[in-house]
Amino acid sequence: MxxxxxxxxxxxxxxxxxxxxxxxxALAQEASSGPLRIEIxxxxxxxxxxxxxxxxxxxxxxxxxxxxxxxxxxxxxxxxxxxxxxxxxxxxxxxxxxxxxxxxxxxxxxxxxxxxxxxxxxxxxxxxxxxxxxxxxxxxxxxxxxxxxxxxxxxxxxxxxxxxxxxxxxxGEDGYFDSRVVFVDETGAKGDRRKRLAIMDQDGANLRYLTSGADLVLTPRFSPTDQEIIYISYAQGEPQVYLFNIETGQREALGQFPGMTFAPRFSPDGRQVVISLSQGGATDIYAMDLATRRMRRLTNTPAIDTSPSFSPDGRQIVFESDRGGAQQLYIMDAGGGAAKRISFGDGRYGTPVWSPRGDIVAFTKMMRGRFQIGVMRIDGSNERILAESFLDEGPTWAPNGRVLMFFRETPGVNGGPRLYSVDLTGQNLRPAPTPSFASDPAWSPLLP
Amino acid sequence: MKNIRNGIIALAAAALLGACSNSLEDEAGLGVDPTGGAGAGGAGSIEESSIEYFNVQVGDRVFFGTDSSELDSAAIQTLTRQARWLNDYSTADIVIEGHADERGTRDYNLALGARRATAARNFLLSQGVPAERIRVVSYGKERPVALCSDESCWGQNRRAVTVVAGGPTS
Incomplete structure (x- = not known):
């Protein structure tokens, strides 16, 4: 550790x-019926x-x-x-x-x-x-x-x-309290939100803003190994992926691309990022080696392939695609190639995130006008819905894989998003304290 | 004054009617005019070569069905007028902004907005607008113009807006 x-x-x-x-x-001991333990x-x-x-x-x-x-x-x-x-x-x-x-x-x-x-x-x-x-x-x-x-x-x-x-x-599980959450702080009217990157301890303390709000920013994600995040900014007029060092405040465009880039995530070793690149109406997934900045194309379809997330061993990627007609979840090798669909329930599935334990995937599910947060095994079995509302979106895993955070948006002119956490069991739904509306949470690894 | 003007105005009126028949009225009273806020004043007071004329009389935006980037006949009419205006009156660059309603996930909606903007771009290209004048950008669900949470607003937000350089953005 x-x-x-x-x-x-x-x-x-x-x-x-x-x-x-x-x-x-040692004290005088009474007969003990095994170690004190919560079976979670x-x-x-x-x-x-x-x-x-x-x-x-x-x-x-x-x-x-x-x-x-x-x-x-x-x-x-x-x-x-x-x-x-x-x-x-x-x-x-x-x-x-x-x-x-x-x-x-x-x-x-x-x-x-x-x-x-x-x-x-x-x-x-x-x-x-x-x-x-x-x-x-x-x-x-x-x-x-x-x-x-x-x-x-x-x-x-x-x-x-x-x-x-x-x-x-x-x-008997790893803890998760010594960790932080990066998210998008939202202020201003619904049609013209000012969005800032913000970071706080997982309990809401020590809140800091990382960007000024001058540029629209979206979907920050933590590096698994460094005090660094990756996110989307409209600083150049169109969405592009940026790296941000939390300690130094230094910001850097990931590269210059022939189209807009979004949906970034780090690989588990922190050496690569996967992103979506949109060109000519098609959106495909690419991997970039951070040291060489060399890009490798992982999908090649006229469909929307996005929201990639690595397995914890780095060997596979779960992502969403509408190649079959509507958003569904697929798994492919980290090098690209053939993809296997894993979601088959009613409705559309998006924003898959691989659990740090490796055995399950969390997702957003859209069905009959409602948005849900759910989990399924990586073969698509054992789907369970953990939360549901007008708009629940974007799950992120606590470092021990026992708790998820997501955002829940209320409808209407005065509606807006707030952060919530829920246990993997579906119990213990709680709002996470933020000073304003908040969306796109990403949980950090345990701090060093 | 150009002799095509009356024709353009007639087309704009048709587009307005078309938009209404597609149930894009602002039922909740919270959105904006789908044609970009023409309001009163009449076409006579607007210079045809002006960006205001483009935004209001030509129509700067087209609308899409749920989870669709298909151009319907109203959208094709609007884009046809846009192409004619862009070829006749302007050498300015344009940005086509693609947007989605709030009923989708963030990443997907960014991609969907790009798909919509690209559909509009491809149509303008087919009408002779040079590719080097056109840039596309997607805002996904980040910039709704109608703020209620039902179809009367969502239909206005599923849009591609052609922004002529020098004019205000949507």
């Missing part, structure tokens, strides 16, 4: 590697009752950090839909010493299955030390414990890392 430090920019302050805390001395692959999950007493302040300067870290960790866990924090007023026990074992009967009495104890300390050198332990209340044992040393400015990221460690320990 530790990425090269050279990739980390100035505003993405480095976090020290998480160090495992040694478990506290089941359809409906009963949220796990968890106690999150306030983080302790290791010194007077860190009281504020301790309080805020507690809040951010709790908010992440609540938003996942998998945890039900027990209200602090109901707590019987109090944690006073981070290095002493908790008094389990106090927590068992309020039916907490898991307990998180934590401490924040501003150290002599000004660094922030954040420690936490996750306990199985009924088995009376430590499940996980980590400490992080960081620049105090990064207290939010550390909080997300703590939440990820809790999520990961209790679900």
């Amino acid at each position: 530790i990425h090269p430090l050279s990739r980390i920019g100035r505003w993405l302050a480095p976090l020290c590697a998480a160090l495992a805390l040694a478990p506290l001395p 692959t089941k359809g409906v999950v009963e949220p796990m009752p968890i106690a999150l007493p306030p983080y302790l302040a290791g010194d007077p300067r860190s009281a504020d950090y301790a309080a805020r870290i507690t809040e951010v960790v709790e908010a992440d866990l609540v938003r996942s839909g998998l945890f039900r924090p027990i209200p602090k007023e109901a707590h019987l026990g109090r944690v006073t010493d981070f290095n002493a074992p908790p008094n389990f009967p106090d927590w068992r009495a309020i039916n907490a299955q898991a307990l998180v104890t934590g401490q924040a300390t501003v150290e002599a050198d000004g660094r922030l030390l954040v420690q936490f332990r996750l306990w199985d209340v009924f088995a009376q044992e430590q499940i996980a414990g980590f400490k992080y040393r960081t620049d105090p400015e990064s207290w939010r990221r550390v909080s997300h890392k703590v939440a990820d460690a809790i999520y990961s320990s209790l679900t």
Whole structure:
């Protein structure tokens, strides 16, 4: 999980590697019926009752950090839909010493299955030390414990890392809280929207605008390996693909093309991008090697072939095409060639996105005047609809492949888009906070 | 004044009627005149060689069916008039903007707008407008002119608009 430090920019302050805390001395243990675990692959999950007493302040300067870290960790866990924090007023026990074992009967009495104890300390050198332990209340044992040393400015990221460690320990899945979302911020009247690229933490914090709104911009997508995005801008009068470095603010046209280019996405290794090029009314898919800027044509039909997305192993591409008469999903080799149709249900299918786990594809489905977000296996089987409205569009995967974000647009003159997230199970539909209308979300990989 | 003027006006009127019969009236009262906002004033007050005349009397835009880039007879009439005006009155470059309604996904609608603009371009080429004068651009669903969310507006938004250099964009 530790990425090269050279990739980390100035505003993405480095976090020290998480160090495992040694478990506290063994406690008298009761018979345990296996590890504490949330099974999130089941359809409906009963949220796990968890106690999150306030983080302790290791010194007077860190009281504020301790309080805020507690809040951010709790908010992440609540938003996942998998945890039900027990209200602090109901707590019987109090944690006073981070290095002493908790008094389990106090927590068992309020039916907490898991307990998180934590401490924040501003150290002599000004660094922030954040420690936490996750306990199985009924088995009376430590499940996980980590400490992080960081620049105090990064207290939010550390909080997300703590939440990820809790999520990961209790679900057996990778976390996704220490990640960001890039999207298009929309202001102004429906017929003349001002669109700006914006980036925020996955919980809506630390919002920044990346472009001024002078040029129409669309469909930003994250690089899997760098602090870079790829998107569409009308800066040259027609839509063209641009690269944007989030750290330096540097912008660069991908190339000069004999037609408009759009629908860009990176390959999983970050070395290529796939785009659509529209020429003479036909739209085809091309791959470009970023180092050489050499283009390779992957489809060659008079149809609209667009919205390409790589499989996580980089070997295949799922895309949409109306070559059969209406928008449907197809899979082809990453080098192009014959494509196999995978969507066969009623309605039209677009914007396929391959899951980071590789086994399923998320899509937008248009049927009987409604727009849906759905998933299917890569052979087209097991289609499931996760959300539906007047206009639900453009799913993007959380880095762990368990949660999707998309935008939902309301109809009418005053209508507009907002971001939503939903679990792969179809549960836990939630709006994502943005200051204005927002569309075209793209979830980042886990931060380094 | 050119002697083809009366004919052009008659054709423009026919196109207006044609548009109405295609149920492109602004039922919701929220959109714009499909011919680009002719309004009152009459053709007599507009110089035939002006861009305003092109936009209003010739008709700067054609409309499409859902998920279609096919030119219907009304569109062919409008484009025929456009080609005649572009050949007779102007040497200016043009941009054909392709648009889609809000009932499609973003990428697909960009491609569909390009297909519509290209359909209009190909017709103008067939009528002798030189290729080097024509550029096409697609706005997909980004620039609706009618803002309600039913067919009365969507039909106005599924359009290809011919913008003559020096004039306002749609």
